[in-house]
Amino acid sequence: MTDMPIDPSRIESDNAKRNPDLEADYAALGDQLDRRGISIDAIVQAVRGFKVAVPSWGVGTGGTRFARFPGPGEPRGIMEKLDDCAVIQQLGRATPSVSLHIPWDRTDPAALKEKAQGLGLTFDAMNSNTFQDHPDDPKQPLSYKYGSLSHADKAVRTQAIEHNLEVIEFGQAIGSTAITVWIGDGSNFPGQVDLARSFERYLESAKAIYRALPEDWRLFTEHKMYEPAFYASVVQDWGTNLLIAQELGTKAFCLVDLGHHAPNVNIEQIVSRLIFAEKLGGFHFNDSKYGDDDLDAGSIDPFRLFLVFNELVEAGDALSRLHPAHMIDQSHNVTDPIESLIRSADEIRRAYAQALLVDRAALRGFQDENDPLMASECLKRAFRTDVSPILAKARSMDGGAIDPIATYRASGYRNRIAEQRPAAAGSRSGIV
Numbered sequence: 001m002t003d004m005p006i007d008p009s010r011i012e013s014d015n016a017k018r019n020p021d022l023e024a025d026y027a028a029l030g031d032q033l034d035r036r037g038i039s040i041d042a043i044v045q046a047v048r049g050f051k052v053a054v055p056s057w058g059v060g061t062g063g064t065r066f067a068r069f070p071g072p073g074e075p076r077g078i079m080e081k082l083d084d085c086a087v088i089q090q091l092g093r094a095t096p097s098v099s100l101h102i103p104w105d106r107t108d109p110a111a112l113k114e115k116a117q118g119l120g121l122t123f124d125a126m127n128s129n130t131f132q133d134h135p136d137d138p139k140q141p142l143s144y145k146y147g148s149l150s151h152a153d154k155a156v157r158t159q160a161i162e163h164n165l166e167v168i169e170f171g172q173a174i175g176s177t178a179i180t181v182w183i184g185d186g187s188n189f190p191g192q193v194d195l196a197r198s199f200e201r202y203l204e205s206a207k208a209i210y211r212a213l214p215e216d217w218r219l220f221t222e223h224k225m226y227e228p229a230f231y232a233s234v235v236q237d238w239g240t241n242l243l244i245a246q247e248l249g250t251k252a253f254c255l256v257d258l259g260h261h262a263p264n265v266n267i268e269q270i271v272s273r274l275i276f277a278e279k280l281g282g283f284h285f286n287d288s289k290y291g292d293d294d295l296d297a298g299s300i301d302p303f304r305l306f307l308v309f310n311e312l313v314e315a316g317d318a319l320s321r322l323h324p325a326h327m328i329d330q331s332h333n334v335t336d337p338i339e340s341l342i343r344s345a346d347e348i349r350r351a352y353a354q355a356l357l358v359d360r361a362a363l364r365g366f367q368d369e370n371d372p373l374m375a376s377e378c379l380k381r382a383f384r385t386d387v388s389p390i391l392a393k394a395r396s397m398d399g400g401a402i403d404p405i406a407t408y409r410a411s412g413y414r415n416r417i418a419e420q421r422p423a424a425a426g427s428r429s430g431i432v
């Protein structure tokens with residue numbers, strides 16, 4: 001692993017300084033958990049096994065429809081994006097895989113695979129893109145302005161289907177086994193499109209993609225309530241998403257993007273229902289305050305993130321059979337994307353670790369005895385536990401940094417690449 005972007009001796013020397021404090025904090029937390037009948041070492045092992053994919057598009061600075069303020073040293077293509085993803089994994093040790101977006105990341109698959117292997121990275125679910133036009137792509141001359149898989153014109157639908165098939169083919173060449181389909185199709189005016197006919201057209205197109213899925217692949221469909229369509233999205237909520245997965249078949253699953261719901265929707269309950277239906281495909285983790293704000297996972301409502309993980313842990317074997325895919329999907333407008341992604345992966349692991357601390361036998365007892373206060377307290381006790389020493393221990397055991405943000409800043413990586421990567425006009429970033 002000579003290609004690693006951060007000097008391993010930097011991580012070692014930083015960790016050596018911080019390790020005595022970590023050991024003391026870890027021992028204190030271990031004693032506390034021991035009194036609650038929990039083995040801290042078992043929690044650390046579970047956390048080490050929990051991985052979440054980073055999105056290739058996340059290492060560039062995002063933006064809004066008003067403006068984008070690029071940071072220094074932005075990656076100019078997928079190879080440089082992989083370098084940044086490798087930094088996140090090297091320091092945080094929670095993100096060994098990358099989720100690609102075609103056509104933004106289109107390049108020679110063999111070169112891509114070789115580059116990733118050199119960095120110790122693999123590829124997660126592929127993402128297709130029929131929500132914007134691709135004037136540089138001779139295979140996609142038609143516009144998606146009025147939709148893609150549900151478009152009124154069969155020629156546009158066919159073009160969109162074929163794009164998805166190409167993404168699957170690309171994914172096969174680099175070892176991916178899933179495709180996520182999110183479409184921007186919808187309408188801005190009542191009456192603009194027929195709600196029933198557009199959904200029927202969507203289903204017909206989605207079935208054509210599904211039929212082309214390789215045997216060991218899964219198809220994830222992602223719902224989104226609004227934007228870019230502001231009156232009605234064709235795949236607007238988890239009800240439609242579930243319908244799609246059930247119509248398509250056993251390899252089709254629903255993806256839950258935490259930002260794609262109406263305000264105050266009970267997302268953990270949706271997760272529970274999708275597990276019941278055996279259709280939970282995975283997550284796009286992020287956070288939001290008002291709508292699909294694409295803020296950093298756990299930065300606004302960590303309790304909600306914890307409650308989602310509480311459902312996942314509660315599901316036990318049912319979840320193991322579904323083995324949901326975990327991905328981060330967020331937009332970094334004002335932070336260094338590498339720092340945001342390191343911290344977000346850690347916040348996701350934090351929610352998982354907290355959920356593992358819930359005394360499930362006691363909780364069930366309080367539920368059956370109709371003791372709402374103690375049932376609530378049972379969850380809150382786990383949520384209030386500061387599991388930071390567990391997260392740091394998991395990182396350091398796997399060769400990561402005890403304090404990954406501090407080590408990243410001390411490494412000077414951003415300044416170094418800023419010199420190597422002069423600002424490029426039209427560098428791509430995006431969110432889905």
Ligand SMILES: [Mn+2]
Binds near residue numbers: 329
């Ligand atoms: Mn998403």
